[in-house]
Every structure is written in structure tokens, then in C-alpha cells.
Amino acid sequence: MSTQFLKLVQATRVPPLMGPKKRAASTAEHASPLGAYLLDARAISPGNLAKALALQLREDARLGDILIANGWVTERDLMMALSAQYGIGFADTALPPHDLDMIRSVPWELCLQYTVVPWSQTGGMLILATSNPDKIPQIRAALPPGLGNVLFTLAPEVEVLKAIALGHGKALARRAEAKVPERMSCRNWATSLSSLVVPTLCIVLIFNLLFHTTMTLAVLSLLACALLISNVIFKGTALWFHLTEDKSEFHSHRDHGSQTKRPIISLFVPLFKEPRIAGPLVQRMARLDYPRELLDICLIVEEHDIETRMALARAAIPSWFRVIVVPDGTPRTKPRAMNYALNFARGSIVGVYDAEDAPEARQLHAVANRFAIAPKKVVCLQGRLDYYNPRQNWVSRCFTIEYATWFRLFLPAIKRMGLAVPLGGTTLFFRRDVLRELGGWDAHNVTEDADLGIRLARLGYETEMVDITTHEEANAATWPWVKQRSRWNKGYFMTWVVHNRQPIQLLRDLGLRKWLGFHMMFLGMILNAALAPLLWSTVVVAFGMHHPIMTLLPEWAVWPMALVFTLATVLTITLALVACRASHLRFLRLWVPLTLPYFQLTTLSTYKALFETVRKPFYWDKTEHGAFGGAEHDVQTPEAAGIERKPVIFGTPIKDTAPNIQALPDQLTKVPVIKVGTDGTIRRIS
Known part of the structure; x- marks a missing residue:
């Protein structure tokens, strides 16, 4: 050459x-x-x-x-x-x-x-x-x-x-397709015994329903009641921990300084078939108030996704953004794309956002401050999620209430209870070196976030909640909601199966408390939703009609059952009301009772999820973003939003007014006094 x-x-x-x-x-x-x-x-x-x-x-x-x-x-x-x-x-x-x-x-x-x-x-x-x-x-x-x-x-x-x-x-x-050790990955699902779990259970269930109908329904109904009781205990405990929580812990994350240097943060924003949202996304991410030299925003797109790539090409992308194109391969999933991008991350901290996210401008300062003072075993920070279109319709209102309950109440309580935290898919921040040590995300798991939270816990690492909020777009249509929830439920079930391939080792890794919590949150959630119709059917007992469950229970058990059902309903409503105490959520309190029929949609999504674990376990039933206001919401430029773009020193803007070197000591503390020689050399003199 x-x-x-x-x-x-x-x-x-x-x-x-x-x-x-x-x-x-x-x-x-x-x-x-x-x-x-x-x-x-x-x-x-x-x-x-x-x-x-x-x-x-x-x-x-x-x-x-x-x-x-x-x-x-x-x-x-x-x-x-x-x-x-x-x-x-x-x-x-x-x-x-x-x-x-x-x-x-x-x-x-x-x-x-x-x-x-x-x-x-x-x-x-x-x-x-x-x-x-x-x-x-x-x-x-x-x-x-x-x-x-x-x-x-x-x-x-x-x-x-x-x-x-x-x-x-x-x-x-x-390599991005198989970074996680095989024993902890879903990638061999189709060729392992894991894929036989659902078909085997279905065969056993059908056989017993055909030949032992009454007894089978009675046993399943009793199991559903037992799960409901455990769910009531879990929710009640979470409520207690929330009400006794010391709120000052969260504020210290934002306000506490550190003597360490402020780190570079790489932000991963995977996009797939998102031409509508690409432009607004760039504007929202540009509002993040963090020094540009420390900001590495990676927009991750698939090689074959021409529409999104062209939308990004048309957008005015700032210099501190990068577009990372992932070579085509299988599976085409968010975790595979992020594994590929992890090779090119500049930051010592890696954050994850979704395509429709609108993060708070000062989020990254809170993240950097918390990581600076947190113990090394704290390798992940989870922020809160909220929605910017809660008033659109009944589904969006109920979805917002559910998110408020999960991120404002349950997740902090789960952390305080000493359980493994199932991560949400966005507003997550990791220490990059530990993330690479873990192998990143399981490219074949459609809830890669929750799975990663369990793998972190198995290795003795910890997740903390941090006092920041990201707004995103609520799914406001029934069938798209069911499809999205079915993907989550499928991922939860597959995660539970994969980690139970070696159940004794799982118990040793997590310890008894986290082990019980893992089963409650992952398997318990699936079984609660799948068996819910049997619980609904027990209402006939209140009208003097026979139900198969009464073949296993004495007549006096009807009243304790009714009490448990009532307590579960009251507790669900109470949790939602408490979670909606924030001023911008209070208008949703009147809608809380309407979440009861909303949660029944979870049963439909669970059946769809269990079916897909057999037919298409790695299928990513994509949520369409921008269809419910996400493409238009709050897309003003940083200048229009009044955000000043100035270098920041430990959260304090530097005044951009220093005309010469001699004036600097009066404006900045602990700044070295330097002298420029006639030969062009620079020397520190104090």
C-alpha cells in the first residue's frame, strides 16, 4: 500500500x-x-x-x-x-x-x-x-x-x-450471542430438558383432568389459594418495609460529594424498527446535563434495520453521540445488540435506556455520585420508571399505576428485604468491568434485565435503587399490552427454569432468603396468573353452589377463604394508593379500583407466554414506540428547555469567564497556578 x-x-x-x-x-x-x-x-x-x-x-x-x-x-x-x-x-x-x-x-x-x-x-x-x-x-x-x-x-x-x-x-x-456461560443461558433451550417443562406439565394436566377431573380441579384450586396467601404475605411485607423506609437514604445519593474523579459514562440506547422515535430520542438524550467529554451515548441499531438507520442519518446527532451498527445475526434481540456494543464502550459505567425514554436532565450526576461512595459490591443502580402519557386512556392509567407500585414501592422494599432485585429494562447503570466479567446479557433471554439481576445476586453483587426518574411511553392499547406482557412473562418463566437447572447450587449461591424470594417473584408470579381463573370460580361458593375445592376443605374453611380474598383485594388497592402519593400521580387514585379488571389481562398474556416457550422461545414480540405520543412528547432542544451547556465540576458549573490565568484562583478552588514560558513550556508554580 x-x-x-x-x-x-x-x-x-x-x-x-x-x-x-x-x-x-x-x-x-x-x-x-x-x-x-x-x-x-x-x-x-x-x-x-x-x-x-x-x-x-x-x-x-x-x-x-x-x-x-x-x-x-x-x-x-x-x-x-x-x-x-x-x-x-x-x-x-x-x-x-x-x-x-x-x-x-x-x-x-x-x-x-x-x-x-x-x-x-x-x-x-x-x-x-x-x-x-x-x-x-x-x-x-x-x-x-x-x-x-x-x-x-x-x-x-x-x-x-x-x-x-x-x-x-x-x-x-x-461472540455477543454466547457470552453468558451455557449453564446460565437460554440459548440451548430447544435442545435441553428445559424445553420439555411446559409440554410435560400440559400432558400430565390433561391426563388428570380427563380421568380425575374433580380431584385435579380441587388440588389446583387449593394450590391457587396457597399462592394467594403467600402473595398477600409478600405484599404486606413490602408495604411494611415501604412505610418504615428512611427516605433520606435516597437524597444522599444525589447530594453526597466524592473526592474521586467524575467518570465517563457510556449510555446504550438500542433501537429496532424505530424510525418514528429516532429523531425525538436524540433530542431527549441531548438534554442530559453531564460534561460532554465524559458522555458516550451509543445508539445501537441492527445492520438490516435500514429505516431506523436512515432516520438517524436525517437527525442532527451531536458529536458526543455514536451510532453502533450491529452485524446481522441471530437472535435479533436487545441483549445481543448490547453485548456487541459493550466491546466499544468507553465509560467505566454503562447505562441502559429504551428508545422512547425521556430521562431527567441531572440523572447522571446522581449515578456518578452514588457509585463513587457505594461499596464495590454494589455494581448496579436501578432508577425509577414513570410514564409521560398516563391520561391517554384506561390502559395507560392502569399501566402507570402498576409502574408506580412496582418501581416506587416494591423494588425498594425488595432491596430492603434482602432479596435479589429483578431489574427493569431501562434506567440501569452498571460498573463496566463487572458487567464484562459476568458476560454481559443473555442474548437469548427476552427479559435479559431480570435474568442479569439474578446472576449478579448469585455472584454476591448487589443492586441499589437510586433517586432518579425516567419517563417513557405507556402501552395504551389492549392487544399490544398483552403482547408486551407475554414477552415479560415468558422471560421470567425461562429465567426461573434456567437457574433451577442446578437447584442445590442455586440455593448455595443465593442463600435461603434470596432463594425463596426468587421462587416467589418468578414462578409465583406465573402460577398466580395462570391459576387465577380457578380463584375467580370459587365465588360460586358464596352463592351456595358446589366447587371442587370443597372436596378437600371442611365447610368452615369458606369464611377464611373469603377473608383471604378480601384481604388480597384491599391490599392490592392500598399498595396502589400508597404508590400514587407523588403529586403528579395523585389524579390516578380514583382509577385504582379499575386496575382489578386490568390485572386479569395478565392471565391471557401468561397463557400466550407459556405457549411461546414451546413454539418460539426466543421470539421478541416487539413493542411499537411512538404510537401513543412518544414521538411528539417533549422534544424541545436543550436550548429551548433552558439547559445551560457548561462544564461541570462535581455538580457545580464552572463560570466560563476566565480571561487569563491570573484570574483563575479567585474563581476555582484548588486549581494549580501555572506559568507559560516564552519558549512555550508550561510549569506549575503552586
């Missing part, structure tokens, strides 16, 4: 700090060699450089990223300065690599670890492009033997990652 793919920088402008000894001395004085080159080239003002150095003390970001994100230097000027600093050329990004075999000559693990990729060849020598020139010695030592001598060149990080995806994308996509 011709050398036209390289642009070399002349060495005549290299300042005095270029030599190794001078550079070491500069580092000892906490100076910035990169800043010296930028000042020497007149690419940046001293005031902006000083502000960038102040930010670097408080943020886990490279100086170059801070300068680019805040518009204080152009990418070309930065590349020129880095080229001079390290004495290497920089790649022509207009002519990216296209030789796949050449790219694959370096393993993807090494490429991703150091952000390096084979870029071109010249004179029989391989040229590697990297965005981390400070890592060149480590890269050289880690290269596979047989590559021979190599040269290094500079390239922007995004261009290096594009080239890695070009050469290794298909291999990474295949």
Missing part, C-alpha cells in the same frame, strides 16, 4: 520539551506537554488551556477529549500537537483501511484493549493506528510474534473503533 495513507508532520515546530528527559521533568512538575505544543502552535488560548487542566483534575478524561468536547481546539490541531509530541505521523482518515485480512492480523482483544488497529502497509511494514500514543510501548510488547517491525500512526478514537468493527465486527457479533 502506498505511503499516501500517511501524513507526516515536520519536526521543526517541536518545542524544547520533546526530549525524554525534559518530558519526565515536566511530568514531575505536573505540567502538560500537550498543552505546550498547542500553545506554541497558537491552537488554544492560555485561558482555555487552564480551564481544561482544571477540569482534568476532576474528571477521568484525557486532556485532548476535554479540549475537543468544549470546542477549545479543533481535532486537526489536536492531532498535529500529538503528532509533534510523540514524533509520529497521523493517518489520513479520508482513506480508512479496507484490507480485512490485514486488520485481523492483530487479535480483536488487543485492538479493543489499546484502541489500536492495522491501518496500512508500506514497504512490507505494517502501520498501526492508535488513539493512545502513550500506550505504544505496551502495544508493541503485546503484539503477536511474526508481525515483524511495525510503525505507529495517530488516528482519532472513533476512526480506530470503526476500523476494528470493520475487520472484527462479525466475530464480535458471534
Whole structure:
């Protein structure tokens, strides 16, 4: 390949700090060699450089990223300065690599670890492009033997990652399908005994109904009553924990500072067949108030989803967004797409949002603060979910009430009870290293979030609730609601089966309390919904009619049964009323009694879910977003919303008014005083 793919920088402008000894001395004085080159080239003002150095003390970001994100230097000027600093050329990004075999000559693990990729060849020598020139010695030592001598060149990080995806994308996509250990994954469902659970139960049930009808109905009705009693106990306990909760715990997450540097956060937003919602999504995510140099928003789309990709191409996507295209494969699921994107995540924290989400602007500060002070075993934070279209109709009102009960009452109570938290699918935040250690998400599980919550608990990690809220679009039509709920129920049932492949090991991993809670929340929910019609049928006893359950119970048991049914109904209504105490939810209290027929739809969705575990276990019955107002809701720009885009230091905006270096100590605390020499060097003097 011709050398036209390289642009070399002349060495005549290299300042005095270029030599190794001078550079070491500069580092000892906490100076910035990169800043010296930028000042020497007149690419940046001293005031902006000083502000960038102040930010670097408080943020886990490279100086170059801070300068680019805040518009204080152009990418070309930065590349020129880095080229001079390290004495290497920089790649022509207009002519990216296209030789796949050449790219694959370096393993993807090494490429991703150091952000390096084979870029071109010249004179029989391989040229590697990297965005981390400070890592060149480590890269050289880690290269596979047989590559021979190599040269290094500079390239922007995004261009290096594009080239890695070009050469290794298909291999990474295949790996994304099977990252979770097989014993904890659904991927072998069709070839394992797991797939026989539902058919076997159906055969046994039909046989007994044909030959032992009365006794079978009686036993099932008794089981339904027992499950109802356990459900009443569980709900009553959750209500008690909620009412005795110390609310100050939540506020401390938002207000507590930390001496650690503010981290980079990667946000995953998977999209599939979402052309209607793509544009509004970009505007909503752009409202997140977090330093741009620390924000890595990844819009994840499938390779074959042309409509969504074109919608994103038409949208005005800010520079701190990335579109990650997932190579085609099976299954086409959200967890597979996120597993693929996890390879390219820049942040030490990984967050997950849905396509229709509208998160609070200051969410990420609360997340960063909480992770900074939380014990290392806390590896996941779960935020609250709410809906922005609760007034649309009866279904949306009931759905909003249900979400309020689950996220505002049940999940915090589950955490306080010491049980494993079944995660919701959005407003989730993870420590990236632990997420990779776990293998990410099960690509074949249609409720990958709940499954991940159990896997975290099995390894001794913890999930906490954090005081933030994301609004999303409530499903406001009956059949789409049933389809969505059937996917959730199918995933819960398959998760329960998979984790019970080794029941003794599951008990050892979780401990007795979490083990009982797991069965109650996963299997109990499915059985409660599936057997609910038998409970409804017992109402005939109140009218003096015979019911099969009375063959197993004495006559006096009718009154305790009636008491349990009444208590369950009153408790369900009470939980919803308590959950709707927030001011924006109080109007829903009048609608709470109408949730009783709403919950009966769960039975229909459960039957559909159990059927699909046999016929199409990995089928993702997709929810259409934007059909109920999500495409139009609150899509104003950050400027229209009054959000100021300024660098943030530990939650406090920096005043963008420093005209010179001498003025900075009066405006920022603990900022180093630096001096710019006539030769372009920068030294710290206090």
C-alpha cells in the first residue's frame, strides 16, 4: 500500500520539551506537554488551556477529549500537537483501511484493549493506528510474534473503533450471542430438558383432568389459594418495609460529594424498527446535563434495520453521540445488540435506556455520585420508571399505576428485604468491568434485565435503587399490552427454569432468603396468573353452589377463604394508593379500583407466554414506540428547555469567564497556578 495513507508532520515546530528527559521533568512538575505544543502552535488560548487542566483534575478524561468536547481546539490541531509530541505521523482518515485480512492480523482483544488497529502497509511494514500514543510501548510488547517491525500512526478514537468493527465486527457479533456461560443461558433451550417443562406439565394436566377431573380441579384450586396467601404475605411485607423506609437514604445519593474523579459514562440506547422515535430520542438524550467529554451515548441499531438507520442519518446527532451498527445475526434481540456494543464502550459505567425514554436532565450526576461512595459490591443502580402519557386512556392509567407500585414501592422494599432485585429494562447503570466479567446479557433471554439481576445476586453483587426518574411511553392499547406482557412473562418463566437447572447450587449461591424470594417473584408470579381463573370460580361458593375445592376443605374453611380474598383485594388497592402519593400521580387514585379488571389481562398474556416457550422461545414480540405520543412528547432542544451547556465540576458549573490565568484562583478552588514560558513550556508554580 502506498505511503499516501500517511501524513507526516515536520519536526521543526517541536518545542524544547520533546526530549525524554525534559518530558519526565515536566511530568514531575505536573505540567502538560500537550498543552505546550498547542500553545506554541497558537491552537488554544492560555485561558482555555487552564480551564481544561482544571477540569482534568476532576474528571477521568484525557486532556485532548476535554479540549475537543468544549470546542477549545479543533481535532486537526489536536492531532498535529500529538503528532509533534510523540514524533509520529497521523493517518489520513479520508482513506480508512479496507484490507480485512490485514486488520485481523492483530487479535480483536488487543485492538479493543489499546484502541489500536492495522491501518496500512508500506514497504512490507505494517502501520498501526492508535488513539493512545502513550500506550505504544505496551502495544508493541503485546503484539503477536511474526508481525515483524511495525510503525505507529495517530488516528482519532472513533476512526480506530470503526476500523476494528470493520475487520472484527462479525466475530464480535458471534461472540455477543454466547457470552453468558451455557449453564446460565437460554440459548440451548430447544435442545435441553428445559424445553420439555411446559409440554410435560400440559400432558400430565390433561391426563388428570380427563380421568380425575374433580380431584385435579380441587388440588389446583387449593394450590391457587396457597399462592394467594403467600402473595398477600409478600405484599404486606413490602408495604411494611415501604412505610418504615428512611427516605433520606435516597437524597444522599444525589447530594453526597466524592473526592474521586467524575467518570465517563457510556449510555446504550438500542433501537429496532424505530424510525418514528429516532429523531425525538436524540433530542431527549441531548438534554442530559453531564460534561460532554465524559458522555458516550451509543445508539445501537441492527445492520438490516435500514429505516431506523436512515432516520438517524436525517437527525442532527451531536458529536458526543455514536451510532453502533450491529452485524446481522441471530437472535435479533436487545441483549445481543448490547453485548456487541459493550466491546466499544468507553465509560467505566454503562447505562441502559429504551428508545422512547425521556430521562431527567441531572440523572447522571446522581449515578456518578452514588457509585463513587457505594461499596464495590454494589455494581448496579436501578432508577425509577414513570410514564409521560398516563391520561391517554384506561390502559395507560392502569399501566402507570402498576409502574408506580412496582418501581416506587416494591423494588425498594425488595432491596430492603434482602432479596435479589429483578431489574427493569431501562434506567440501569452498571460498573463496566463487572458487567464484562459476568458476560454481559443473555442474548437469548427476552427479559435479559431480570435474568442479569439474578446472576449478579448469585455472584454476591448487589443492586441499589437510586433517586432518579425516567419517563417513557405507556402501552395504551389492549392487544399490544398483552403482547408486551407475554414477552415479560415468558422471560421470567425461562429465567426461573434456567437457574433451577442446578437447584442445590442455586440455593448455595443465593442463600435461603434470596432463594425463596426468587421462587416467589418468578414462578409465583406465573402460577398466580395462570391459576387465577380457578380463584375467580370459587365465588360460586358464596352463592351456595358446589366447587371442587370443597372436596378437600371442611365447610368452615369458606369464611377464611373469603377473608383471604378480601384481604388480597384491599391490599392490592392500598399498595396502589400508597404508590400514587407523588403529586403528579395523585389524579390516578380514583382509577385504582379499575386496575382489578386490568390485572386479569395478565392471565391471557401468561397463557400466550407459556405457549411461546414451546413454539418460539426466543421470539421478541416487539413493542411499537411512538404510537401513543412518544414521538411528539417533549422534544424541545436543550436550548429551548433552558439547559445551560457548561462544564461541570462535581455538580457545580464552572463560570466560563476566565480571561487569563491570573484570574483563575479567585474563581476555582484548588486549581494549580501555572506559568507559560516564552519558549512555550508550561510549569506549575503552586
